[in-house]
Amino acid sequence: MDSLIFLVPLALLIGVVALVIFLWSLRSGQYEDLDGAAERILLDEDEDRGPGA
Amino acid sequence: MSCCAAGAADAARPIDAVSNEELLLASRDLGDGLRQVDLAVPDMHCADCIRKIERGLAGLPGVTHARVNLSTRRASVKWRGEVPPLIETLAGLGYASHLYDTTEAASDPQLTRLIRALAVAGFSSMNIMLLSVSVWSGADAETRQAFHWISALLAIPALFYSGLVFFRSAWSALKHGRTNMDVPISIGISLAFGISVYDTFQNGAHAYFDAATSLVFFLLIGRTLDHLMREKARQAVSGLVRLAPRGATVLHADGSRDYLPVAEIEPGMVLLVAAGDRVPVDGTILSGASELDCSVVSGESLPQPVEAGSVLKAGMLNLTGGLVVTATARAEDSFLAEMVRLMEAAEGGKARYRRLADRASQLYSPVVHATAFLTLIGWIAATGDWHRSISIAIAVLIITCPCALGLAVPIVQVVAARRLFENGVMVKDGSAMERLAEIDTVAFDKTGTLTRGQLKLVDDERIEPTDAAIAAAMAASSNHPASRAIAARFGVGDVTFARLTEIPGRGIEAELDGQTYRLGRADWALTNPGEWQGAVLSRDGKLLAPFFFTDELRPDAREAVSALRQAGLETLILSGDRAEAVQATAAELGIPNFTASALPADKVFRVEALAAAGRKTLMVGDGLNDAPVLTAAHVSMAPASAADIGRNAADFVFLRDSLKAVPLAHHVSMEAGRLIRQNFGLAIVYNLIALPIAIAGWVTPLIAALAMSLSSILVVANALRLKAGNGKGEAKSSAAVKTRPTEAAERDVRQTPVAQGQPWTA
Incomplete structure (x- = not known):
């Protein structure tokens, strides 16, 4: 029982962190162009940044 | 990595050129002199393409930002000052491109909302399930109590954030005096939550937080997939009517020129139509001579020579010489607009069709409500124990969760759509597959559909x-x-x-x-x-x-037609081309019935006559003149080479040249229909077993969770069979496609009388 007092909240905390990370990645548009992201890995760094960046 | 340039260069012809004025009209003002325009670049497909396009566009004067989205095949460009030569630059790089309506290009907030709701529900239900497992395996009373409280806490976001999707839909249905699938879902999950909170306060042994949240999670998966399928259809339609030029150069009496939006053109105005432009509104030629490509308008396979006095219809493509034209109709009275009106009027088969899931839910909700209510009455009458009776009634609502309806149908359709996509066929709407499985007649357009149109x-x-x-x-x-x-x-x-x-x-x-x-x-x-x-x-x-x-036949046209005939479907041709040309094609393909020189309205009339006789028709066509009949038919299909408007009107679009896509789509749809029926069968069997157990009051949270997960897994696994079961067939057919073209092309080149007797003008 004692261990549960911190283990369960810890487990939930990790879950919440994962959820927040997912929601953040969704909001920041990382799922907008999945095919493009897969291909862009083949480009060199400076080209990938694109213009004006 | 130069995989793309060679092939694509061929496609980038200066036809359908977009003028700077048109670009400006299509662009969006971002303030501060910055303008943005979205271009569709269908041919890009690799990292090299991304690099070439982004570099090429960014290198232009004034361009501040150029970003490619490979998933949507779009390039978004922002610039200041003069309009940069975007289309020309892309053409120079070997990519054909066209304007995309920026106003409609916004991302889909509904989908983001669903995915967020899904993430929250997934988080809550999985953590609750984790705690529930220890409760089921016999945690002592104190721990159980603590876990129930944590579960209650975790269930709150799942219910009030994720569950809101169902509450809203149920509420709007009830407001209109109807009931839908979401009504029993909403009642079930909120009552289950309510009574579990009550039991937690009372130190009860059972709480249904796990059942309520995992129900929300499973159903949201189905809802999200369903939304994805429908959204495709909506997006396709939003790009509609862009075949019409946005504006035209008007020649004033004093010799000055103006570029006006098409909506401001009045009859009597004198317009300039350069070679490569589409005719903006109906009109007559004042001076000049040229050839017009009328294929999208009339289905005529050869360019028509025109001279002063000839009558033009909006949407025709001017090929060789500049023309001075007097407008005879406004844009809204022109041929294109007339097509759109015909299409709206023709919304026959599709609008009347009610989706399988909707029909099933019509039956489902009253039955579930009545059963739960009768269970409640029965238990109260038998025991007089209110708490127990309500618990059992809720268990009935939960256990009859419409997973088969909410999850199985969309998942079968998504799997089927995926399989079609792998074979180069895009589906716009899940219900299209249901409709395609019902057809008994296939009507083809000739030019551009049975033939290549080149x-x-x-x-x-x-x-x-x-x-x-x-x-x-x-x-x-x-x-x-x-x-x-x-x-x-x-x-x-x-x-x-x-x-x-x-x-x-x-x-x-x-x-x-x-x-x-x-x-x-x-x-x-x-x-x-x-x-x-x-x-x-x-x-x-x-x-x-x-x-x-x-005009050579499309690859595999003959095989496709005979495959359809073997599947027991009747075939016919509805074409706007001349009778001799249509007859030659019909004879070659062995299609007995054909209608030639058909106007768009005639085609609609033919299909509606068939529908009146109880026939369900698949229309395969590509031209502008096919757009109304594509809308009128029970289900429709168009090649990717079709006019935008026709492509948007169709339920299916096939991307490859081979006409085999038609029997393939039909086959997959039939199979998907079979799997959906099987899933309904599974759901019924499941309910037949589970319902008596629930009514008898034997359902504990453990049984509810097991039964629900099992039934969901079962229908999903069944849906996935569509893919697994056809892996071999798929490989075979794609191999066949690879070896086919040369052989087929040689065989299909027959000299039809189409071209020979016709005076050719170059």
Whole structure:
């Protein structure tokens, strides 16, 4: 029982962190162009940044 | 990595050119002098394409930002000041591009909302399930109590954030005096939550937080997939009516010129239509001569020569010479708008069709409500124990969770859509597959659908290489379909002419080594045409070589038609082309029924007559003139080469050349229909077993969770069989496609009388 007092909240905390990370990645548009992201890995760094960046 | 450029360069022809004014009209003002425009670039497909396009566009003066989205095949460009030559730059890089309506390009907030709700529900239900497992395996009372409280806490976001999707939909249905699938879901999950909170307060042994949240999670998966399927349809439609030019150059009486949006053009205005432009509104030619590509308007396979006095319809493509045109109708009274109106009026089969899931839920909700209510009454009458009776009634609502309806149908459709996509067929709507499984008749358009809609040179071995090189070099300068066919066949050599002029309506004249070459219609190119008709190459009025063209059949047209016939479907042709041309194609493919010279309204009439006789028709067509009939038919299909408006009106779009896509789509749809029926069967069997257990009051949270997960896994696994079961067949058919084209192309090139008798004008 004692261990549960911190283990369960810890487990939930990790879950919440994962959820927040997912929601953040969704909001920041990382799922907008999945095919493009897969291909862009083949480009060199400076080209990938694109213009004006 | 130069995989794309070679093939794509061919596609990037200066036809359908977009003028700077049009670009400006389509762009969006971001303030501060910054403008943004979205271009669709369908041919990009690799990292090299991304790099070339982004670099090319960003290098233009004034451009501040250029970003490619490979998933949507779009490039978004922001710039300041003068309109940069975006389309020309892309064409130079070997990519065809066209304008995309920026106003509609916004991302889909509904989908983001669903995915967020799904993430929250997934988080809550999985953590609750984790705690529940220890409760089920016999945690002591104190721990159980603590876990129930944590579960209650975790269930709150799942219920009030994720569950809101169902509450809203249920509420709007109830407000209109209807009931839908979401009503029993909403009642079930909120009552289950309520009574579990009550039991937690009372130190009860059972709480249904796990059942309530995992129900929300499973159903949201189904809802999200369903939304994805429908959203595709909506997006496709939003790009509609862009075939119409956005504006036109108006010539005023005092000689000044103005570029006006198409909506502001009044009858009587004088317009300039340059070669390569589409005719903006209906009109008559004041001066000039040219050929028009009417294929999207009438289905006519050959370019039509026009001169002063000819009547034009909006949407026709001006090929060779500039025209001065008097507008005779406003945009909203023009041919294109008329097509849109016909399409709206024709919304027959599709609007009447009610989706399988909707029909099932119509039956489902009253039955579930009645059962739960009767269970409640029965238990109260038998025991008088309110708490127990309500618990059991809720268990009935939960256990009959419509997973088969909410999850199984969309998942079968998504798997089927995926399989079709792998074979080059795009589905716009899940219900389209349900409708396609019901058809008994297939109607084809001819030009562009059964045939490629492109001229191809035949019988060309006799032509001397030197003549061929000259002809190709002359033809390269022209946009005329026949010229393109010649240039494509012989390739462009390095012949340099002293003079080269295109004479609209006649052909091309060139001077080489003091001799005059003419490539064009025989009665113009030859001093003594005699028996020669059609297209010839001449030197100083003497015949060098005649050219014959045919509109070749699409690859696998014959196989596709016979496969459809074997599947027990009747085939027919509805074409706007001339009777001889249609008859030749019909005879070649063995299609007994055909209608030629059909106006768009005639096609709709034919399909509606079939529908009135109880027939369900699949229409396969590509032209603008097919758009209304594509809408009117029970279900419709168009090749990717179709006019935008036709492509948008169709339920299916096939991307590859082969017409085999039609029987394939039909086959997959039939199979998907079978799996959906099986899933309904599974759901019914599941309910037959689970319902008595629930009514008898034996359902504990453990049984509820097990039963629900099992039934969901079962229907999903069944849906996935669609893919697994056909892996071999798929491999075989794609191999067949690979070996086919050359062989098929050779065989399909038959000289139909389409091209030969017709005066060719280059």
